[in-house]
Amino acid sequence: MISKALVAASTKPVLLSVLSNGEMYGYQIIQRVIDLSGGVLDWSEGMLYPVLHRLEKEGLIRSRWEMSEQGRRRKYYSLTVSGRHELEQERAQWLKVHSVLSRLWTPALTND
Amino acid sequence: MFDLEREIRTWKKTMHGNESLEDGYVAELEEHLRDRYDALVEGGAAPADAFAEAARRIGSPAQLGEEYYKTDTRALTGRPPWQSPLFRNYLMVALRKFRQQKLYAIINIAGLAVGLACCLLILLWVKDELSYDRYYPHADHIYRAITTDHTGGGERKFAGSPSLLAGYLLDNYPEVEAVTRIQAGWPGWNLHLGDRRFTEARLAAADPSFFEVFGHRFLAGNREHAFDDRYSIVLTESLARKCFADEDPLGRTIKMSDTDLTVTGVVADVPANSHIQFDYVFPAVNMADWRESDMESWSYIQFATYLRLKPGVDAEAFSARIKDLVRRHAADSPYTLELQALADVHLQSTGIESWPMEYPHAGNMIYVVLFNAIALCILALACINYMNLATARAVTRAREVGIRKTVGAGRWDLVKQFYGESFLITGVAMLAAVGLVLLALPVFNRLSGKELDILYLLRPWNLLGLLGLGLVTALVSGLYPAVLLASFRTTTVLQQQSPRTGGGGKAFRKLLVISQFVFTSVLLVVTLTIYLQLRFVQTADKGYHSEDIIAFASYGFLGENWDAARQEFLADPRVITAAQSFPLTYRAQGRDDARWEGQPANQKATLFPMGVRWDFLELWDIELVGGRFFTRDHPADIDNYLVNESAARLLGWQEPVGKWLEWNGHRGTVIGVLKDVHLGSFHHPIQPVVYNFSRRPFFACVRVQPGRLEGMIPWFHQMWDRFAPDEPFQYSIISMKVAEEYDPDWKIAEMIFYFTGLAVLIACLGLFGLAAFTVERRTKEIGIRKIMGAGVGRIVGMVCREFSLWIILANLLAIPLAWLAAREWLDRFAYRIDLGWEIFAVVLAAALGLALLTVTGQALRAARANPVDALRYE
Numbered sequence: 001m002i003s004k005a006l007v008a009a010s011t012k013p014v015l016l017s018v019l020s021n022g023e024m025y026g027y028q029i030i031q032r033v034i035d036l037s038g039g040v041l042d043w044s045e046g047m048l049y050p051v052l053h054r055l056e057k058e059g060l061i062r063s064r065w066e067m068s069e070q071g072r073r074r075k076y077y078s079l080t081v082s083g084r085h086e087l088e089q090e091r092a093q094w095l096k097v098h099s100v101l102s103r104l105w106t107p108a109l110t111n112d
Numbered sequence: 113m114f115d116l117e118r119e120i121r122t123w124k125k126t127m128h129g130n131e132s133l134e135d136g137y138v139a140e141l142e143e144h145l146r147d148r149y150d151a152l153v154e155g156g157a158a159p160a161d162a163f164a165e166a167a168r169r170i171g172s173p174a175q176l177g178e179e180y181y182k183t184d185t186r187a188l189t190g191r192p193p194w195q196s197p198l199f200r201n202y203l204m205v206a207l208r209k210f211r212q213q214k215l216y217a218i219i220n221i222a223g224l225a226v227g228l229a230c231c232l233l234i235l236l237w238v239k240d241e242l243s244y245d246r247y248y249p250h251a252d253h254i255y256r257a258i259t260t261d262h263t264g265g266g267e268r269k270f271a272g273s274p275s276l277l278a279g280y281l282l283d284n285y286p287e288v289e290a291v292t293r294i295q296a297g298w299p300g301w302n303l304h305l306g307d308r309r310f311t312e313a314r315l316a317a318a319d320p321s322f323f324e325v326f327g328h329r330f331l332a333g334n335r336e337h338a339f340d341d342r343y344s345i346v347l348t349e350s351l352a353r354k355c356f357a358d359e360d361p362l363g364r365t366i367k368m369s370d371t372d373l374t375v376t377g378v379v380a381d382v383p384a385n386s387h388i389q390f391d392y393v394f395p396a397v398n399m400a401d402w403r404e405s406d407m408e409s410w411s412y413i414q415f416a417t418y419l420r421l422k423p424g425v426d427a428e429a430f431s432a433r434i435k436d437l438v439r440r441h442a443a444d445s446p447y448t449l450e451l452q453a454l455a456d457v458h459l460q461s462t463g464i465e466s467w468p469m470e471y472p473h474a475g476n477m478i479y480v481v482l483f484n485a486i487a488l489c490i491l492a493l494a495c496i497n498y499m500n501l502a503t504a505r506a507v508t509r510a511r512e513v514g515i516r517k518t519v520g521a522g523r524w525d526l527v528k529q530f531y532g533e534s535f536l537i538t539g540v541a542m543l544a545a546v547g548l549v550l551l552a553l554p555v556f557n558r559l560s561g562k563e564l565d566i567l568y569l570l571r572p573w574n575l576l577g578l579l580g581l582g583l584v585t586a587l588v589s590g591l592y593p594a595v596l597l598a599s600f601r602t603t604t605v606l607q608q609q610s611p612r613t614g615g616g617g618k619a620f621r622k623l624l625v626i627s628q629f630v631f632t633s634v635l636l637v638v639t640l641t642i643y644l645q646l647r648f649v650q651t652a653d654k655g656y657h658s659e660d661i662i663a664f665a666s667y668g669f670l671g672e673n674w675d676a677a678r679q680e681f682l683a684d685p686r687v688i689t690a691a692q693s694f695p696l697t698y699r700a701q702g703r704d705d706a707r708w709e710g711q712p713a714n715q716k717a718t719l720f721p722m723g724v725r726w727d728f729l730e731l732w733d734i735e736l737v738g739g740r741f742f743t744r745d746h747p748a749d750i751d752n753y754l755v756n757e758s759a760a761r762l763l764g765w766q767e768p769v770g771k772w773l774e775w776n777g778h779r780g781t782v783i784g785v786l787k788d789v790h791l792g793s794f795h796h797p798i799q800p801v802v803y804n805f806s807r808r809p810f811f812a813c814v815r816v817q818p819g820r821l822e823g824m825i826p827w828f829h830q831m832w833d834r835f836a837p838d839e840p841f842q843y844s845i846i847s848m849k850v851a852e853e854y855d856p857d858w859k860i861a862e863m864i865f866y867f868t869g870l871a872v873l874i875a876c877l878g879l880f881g882l883a884a885f886t887v888e889r890r891t892k893e894i895g896i897r898k899i900m901g902a903g904v905g906r907i908v909g910m911v912c913r914e915f916s917l918w919i920i921l922a923n924l925l926a927i928p929l930a931w932l933a934a935r936e937w938l939d940r941f942a943y944r945i946d947l948g949w950e951i952f953a954v955v956l957a958a959a960l961g962l963a964l965l966t967v968t969g970q971a972l973r974a975a976r977a978n979p980v981d982a983l984r985y986e
Contacts, residue, residue, distance in 0.1 A: 027144050027148065044171060045144055045170045045171065046171030046175050050176070051183070053137070053183050073143055
């Protein structure tokens, strides 16, 4: 399992990345994350929806209600332009952290 | 049997129970719940279990609500925690109120701005007054010796001290580090360099230790050895530049009258806030030759003595030790000594006659106190205005307060809101005040004779002070309105009743208006007293004729020259008389070594000399009370004396004529008595004078027909050039000299007049606002009264009566305070007007008149209005 703090920190980049592939509604997002992580990132709904709400307030994503064929209401979320910029920045930062950690954990081959 | 829809309805109900979960959120969560349920059932779970699992995953309403609340509030404001969430709303409401009630806002801001501006100007002035003489490096250890003359049981203080004192102190008291004697302020000296003359330059004659005592900064030359040679001179930077431009002044020669002096040093210019002002200094020892100064006497007190004590010496104890020093050397001397700290000289020298060290703009502690009081009063007036108008308007804000309270505002929220308004107004007023100070500073500098700089306000500490002043103003003026408004009861104000500000609120407002008029009445009484006293001293009979007389330093008019010149003067029909005479406006220092017929043992008396010659009486129109004056018919009289009435009284003579008097070592007979005249200003009592026949007249005076003097100046110039071709034409007009005596008083008076005017203006502004408000509140009442038959006069009278009563009460309260303040100021004059009831009556009338003028306009407007409009009002 991944620690609570890391889950919280990664929520935003994960959400933005998932939405970068197109419009989705809440249930879909959670399912997608669980699938992708093989169950390691087990998000709770109680966390997801408020975060979506906050990102919308920050102008990174937008939402719209739509009726599905089965007569169910769905709230779809998609990225805004500033959401895309934000994702780029997040990506760069996470890659940096990743590369530092990978180099640290790779046996020292380059030192001689 | 499991019913999904019923379970979901129950679930939704619990969700809605949390106030943070809005409908939209719950709807979205419900869809999620259904999706999860479907998936679980599809996976083979029992419906009841599937629902329980799905609901568990979404979480409890409390958890969800908290999460949503967190994201909601953080996204909404991003404000610091001390800022009220309603800040924008408060600001908008305040601005809207300003717009709606422009008049009140302007009165408030204008009043506060003028008050703050006055305050700032006065503080600048006070700060400058307090800074005098603190610039010298050893200022804390420098003292001036003050002589008290106890002649005839009286007490007169002089800034001069016996000429032997300085040397004696240095030789016999190890506490004394350095000591110097100074004379300055002599008229008629003449510094020249080739053909160029520097008649405006101010001299100081001082001992060589002068620079050591004060530590003047030498820009050229050597401080220790500047006066090694007695024919040396030290110039200030600006005089050196004037004389020698960019050349090196050291070693150059300057002529003082007929003596060559070598420039041995250049010192930095003396700052304006020093009481010792000079442009050049030469060794005092020369004064013995040039002006017969007595350098070695316990009786001659024309030098001022300044001493520097060693650090740690108790000045007070030292002062007590030297008190009777003079008597130890000259038995029966009427003089005692004391020390005055250098920093006190400027402000604490009232009653000390400072002839040897004349300097302009002598200050006075009482003015510093008075001005501080005025600043405080004016600011208080402005604050009171604000409180008054804000609380009076409170009723119009009552409904707002009621609604705010209903929707949950606490008392503290309201206090914060209304305090905010007072900070806003004070802030705007402060900015306006700084602008006003910028505009007014040139005028104020001209008035006060100072060179104050606005940049001074911008120094960090002063800026902090400025902020503090604004803060205090806002706190004081906002306190009462904020507390009052916040205390309104919701139910009362919303039921359309006027809020029970209660008798208390109204009484408080009355109290404020009354205290405003107490301040202004005190200021008015003081102003009027000052004006009347200054008019009195300038128009009062001085006992001699001071108009139409011109005086010259008599370089060219000496000896035989004078006889010829006098003949020519008298030949002109415009001239009434011409005489060699000291101008009566110059005061000489007294001596205590006279001896006289009937002198009791152990008694000495300080008498003041006045050198006179023929025609003196005619020139000045002084009354001869007994005996005769010096006349050409009695040439032997020139060894004799006349005295004035004060001298006769002091010497204990009933019949002075025929008594002998020894003066300056010469015994003569008193041949006549002159009436007492005011030789100096009315600040000082009339001195006992000995009139002796002057053998070395320095001055000549000419009296002409009334009104002709101005036009005759060119003619006098021609005459001067004929008799004294080498000397620059210099003259003084006696009436102007007399008026100059009171220049410092007028300067202060003028400032007080203006500040009083502003204070009155502020008070009237407040009254105007209050009257406008009162009338507005009574619109309906006035309308009904008119319909019932009340005339315009009656209604105006009704409105004015209340205000008049306040003003009268205020004036009654002001009387004792005003009397004390005016008395304190008048005490500075030996001759003064009576503080009669008339002054108070006039001030009462003026205050009443002003107040009624302010109120009547508003009352008339209401009284003239159509009652129908009034009744439809609201």
